Amino acid sequence: SFRLQMTLENMNHLKFIPHKDYTANRLVSGLLQLPSNTSLVIDETLLEQGQLDTPGVHNVAALSNLITWQKVDYDFSYHQMEFPCNINVLITSEGRSLLPADCQIHLQPQLIPPNMEEYMNSLLSTVLPSVLNKFRIYLTLLRFLDYSISDEITKAVEDDFVEMRKNDPQSITADDLHQLLIVARFLSLSAGQTTLSRERWLRAKQLESLRRTRLQQQKCVNGNEL
Structure with missing residues (x-):
């Protein structure tokens, strides 16, 4: 993983x-030249007021290009x-992101501890490195598991999507189905299941409903619309 602190200083100077450096006749690497499957965590909470x-601006465009097109x-x-x-890419921000x-x-x-950094360090100190390594191995192996959806569940998903479109034709799109x-x-694989069950599909729908409800309840954060 790689954490990018999105400060004005970093954005303007990194x-x-x-x-290509034609004088030295070599390619100079950039920050976004990352290994495949890297988790890029962008901390936008550090972005202060300024220009x-x-x-x-070019760096923001480069980040947007990476996020949208994976290029x-x-x-x-x-x-x-x-x-x-x-x-x-995971972005943390206090309101609507620039990206x-x-x-x-x-x-x-x-839980909101008075010092988040100290709290997280105390949590990490209680977990043995061997246990953390097992977590990493587990998450890595999940990527390589075969995954399938039966004809029966496919039909159920299609019927559910038609019903969702009927109830909310303005905001439910094919992209929403893809995201679901x-x-x-991910829910299935995290439980070690390589086929989608009705239970996991309903849980995914429930999580999406909760996500949308939260966004509706929190229309504005620090003056930025979500």
Whole structure:
């Protein structure tokens, strides 16, 4: 994983995309030149008031391009080339993000410690490194499991989607169905199940309903609409 602190200083001065140095005749790496399957955590809560310079605007565009299209530009001065990537992106922000996102979730913490960093460090200190390593192995193996949806469940999903469209034709789209299927897949695999069950599908729908309800309840955070 890689954490990007989205401060004005970093956005205006860091090099996000690789560029060709013709004097040294080599390619200079950029921050977004990350290994496949990297989890990129963007901390937008650190973004203070101020102005993005031209490099900062270009860096925001580079992040948006990576998130939306999973592509990173390589700057060869006279032209740019796009290279595909496979980066998972998580954005933390206090309101609506500057960056595009497929899914927005308004967090409702049940516990707010006075010092979050100390609290998290205390939690991590109680978990043995061997246990953490088992978690990593478990999550890695889940990516390689075969996954399928039976004809029966496919029909049930189609019927549910038709009903959802009937009840809310303005906001329910094919993209929402795609997102629900992704959530259902992750729920199934996290439980070690390689086929989608009716139970997991209903749980995915429930989570999506809760997510939408939270966003409706929290129309505005710190002056930024969600």
